Amino acid sequence: MAMPIAVLVSGGGSNLQSIIDRIEAGMLDAEIKVVVSNREDAYGLTRARNHRIPTRVLLHTEFPSREAFDEELVRAIRESGVHESGAVVMAGFMRIVTPVFLEPFRGRVVNIHPALLPSFPGVRGQADAADYGVKISGCTVHFVDEQMDHGPVIIQAAVPCQPGEGGDALGARILKLEHRVLPQALQWLAEGRLEQRGRFVHLKPASRNLAMQPSAGVDTDTQALVWPPLEDGF
């Protein structure tokens, strides 16, 4: 059975689109039951509607506390048919979540961050990395815990930074990789291959015969090092 997922967005939703595309291509064994946004103008909602995916808007400004908002978020996700065996994906969801949200879905909430954590957490990950002058940056998919951009790491992709490159250009290159590592991480979750041991996420071998991409881990187009390596289709 396809893994039921809820996707949370606040903006453009290109990561949501990457999930939709991989599902429609038959590479990701998941079904998006609902897309929830805390902003009614989020383009991610339009992307969902274009694919006839149910949407919900929950305006955080209308709730008296983070906990009250999270309670409603949990209700919306459960009503859509996503329960403990499903997953919740924070795909550009610009909210700090509380235990009220995390407890019901513990170990099943995944976030994508546009930097190599633990460096450059927060909303300006790409720009902060570029401004700092790092030589390598990238993106991280991780399980979500109570602290922002902090939970156990599932997969990371590292890219060389180009001289003089600003946050926007670096962010655009990183975003292309986000669109590959996030669906891959979700497919591992759907296959039951991710085992959490404290901070460590162990990737179990595939039960079927799966080819790793050639040049294991190093993507020749983008010069990115991706680890664990992407598998066929991602």
Ligand code: GRF
């Ligand atoms: C991505 O860079 C993601 O890593 C960050 O917010 C951005 C969202 O982009 N958390 P999009 O809405 O998926 O296009």
